Amino acid sequence: MFKFAIIDNHQSDIDRMIEKIHQLYFNKHNIVYKCDSYLGCKDFPYNIYYDAIFLDIEMPEISGFEFAEKINKEYNSKIIFMTNHRTLVLSTFDYQPFQFIQKDNFDNSATHALEFLYNKLFNKALKVYINEHEDYITQGKITYIHIENSIVNIYSFDKVYTSWESITSIYEHLNTNIFVRINQSTIINMEYIKEIDPSFTQLVLKNNSVFKISERNRSNFKKLYRNFRLG
Incomplete structure (x- = not known):
């Protein structure tokens, strides 16, 4: 199930965003989702993790x-900025936006943003x-994947x-720009790495989970992590 949050200090704008999401995601694509709103x-x-x-x-x-x-x-999370002022769009790039919705052209821009989001998610x-x-589960929500007692467990934020x-x-299905296998049992989402020891023998995630980097995987990990950081 996909989870979305709408944050806006105008209830009328929240309501029309909820309606647009329902129109495209439930009526058109028939997908299961939950949408929370905050003023x-x-x-x-x-x-709480939100996909967008x-x-x-x-x-x-x-x-x-x-x-x-x-x-x-x-x-x-994929952040979709909403604004009445188009001049603010250029100011958003430092905050890693996924898409924009122009409130003064709501139907067209919201439809475009939601369809693009649907395809990505x-x-x-x-x-x-x-x-x-x-x-x-969307890939961005995954923090790491680990085999335990022969069972593959996928850990998300929550x-x-x-x-x-x-x-x-x-x-084979993961985005190798952000996911890397660090040992036989573990795949890590590099966006959740908190720190790596100087010898590249282990790393710590943002949730303070600690994992060993195997000697066999170390060289490939260094290369992929360097590319990720330069990204």
């Missing part, structure tokens, strides 16, 4: 730019299971999923 950034729950956040730029207390800078340090999603129920595929088969 500002102050009470946003950072312990629709974010108004101009808000009191905490601006959309300030919030985007903070959320980018927490996890890899659904086409790159992995089929997984949680409590024996089938689901899909849940653990199971896959019936082998870890080698899963790796």
Whole structure:
């Protein structure tokens, strides 16, 4: 199930965004999703992962730019800025935006952004299971994948999923610009790396999980991580 958040200090703008999401994602594509809304950034729950956040730029207390800078340090959500002022679009690039919605051209720009988001999320999603129920998880939500007791577990920001595929088969479907296999049992999302020891023998993720980098995988990891950092 995909999870979205809408953050805007105008309820009318939240309502029309919810309606547009329902129109395209449920009525047209018939996908399962959940959409939460917030009338500002102050009470946003950072312990909940959202696949995409629709974010108004101009808000009191905490601006959309300030919030985007903070959320980018927490996890890899796709941020879609919403604004009435086209001149602000050029100011957003420092905050890694995924798309923009122009409120003064809402129908066209929202449709474009949502269709683009759908293609990115659904086409790159992995089929997984949680409590024996089938689901899909987007790659950006995955922090790492690890074999435990011969079972492949996929760890996200807030849940653990199971896959019936082998870890080698899963790796073939992943974006190798951000995912790297560091040992026989573990694949890491490089966007969640917190630190690496100078000898490149182990790394720490943002959730403080520690993993060994095998000697066999070390050279390839160094190369891919360097490319990722230069990215």
